[in-house]
């Protein structure tokens with residue numbers, strides 16, 4: 204895996220964990236026919252699923268329905284435990300645009316059986332991350348995703364049900380957050396399948412874009 208660095212600082216990212224939030228945009232919860240949660244709904248992706256902006260998405264043979272989920276990703280710069288929302292904002296090292304790729308067919312079968320989501324969310328290359336820059340996590344930003352130039356997802360980060368500061372505070376009460384850990388803050392509506400050869404362009408206003416190709420080699 205290529206080294207991921209926080210731009211301008213040279214700090215190399217070695218994440219211990221990728222914490223993700225499900226159903227953090229009401230319109231996406233509706234399209235998944237899920238209830239809007241009363242508190243943040245968390246799951247984890249393995250650190251081995253992470254790839255940088257020069258990586259390539261590998262579509263696994265186990266799934267025929269891998270979906271894109273564009274998300275604002277927060278990179279922790281400090282240890283955080285049982286933090287207040289204000290303390291949490293002070294622990295952010297940077298922001299990036301990322302993708303929480305999901306094998307929707309595997310996830311659907313897991314949901315039906317009441318099984319965990321780890322397999323559907325955790326394949327190698329299922330967490331592409333754009334360049335990390337220092338930026339204000341509280342500022343409303345347009346977030347969007349295009350597949351082969353066609354707009355699929357578009358929203359404002361201010362549409363999140365739980366904003367970044369509240370998410371970090373909540374998460375830090377459960378998992379101690381360490382420098383380099385990542386928080387994927389949930390995806391807006393418009394998720395859909397990606398196919399061999401597709402070029403994905405993930406953008407968040409004010410951050411460097413992520414352009415990445417998906418391939419099926421097996």
Ligand code: ZN
Nearest residue numbers: 272303389390
């Ligand atoms: Zn997601």
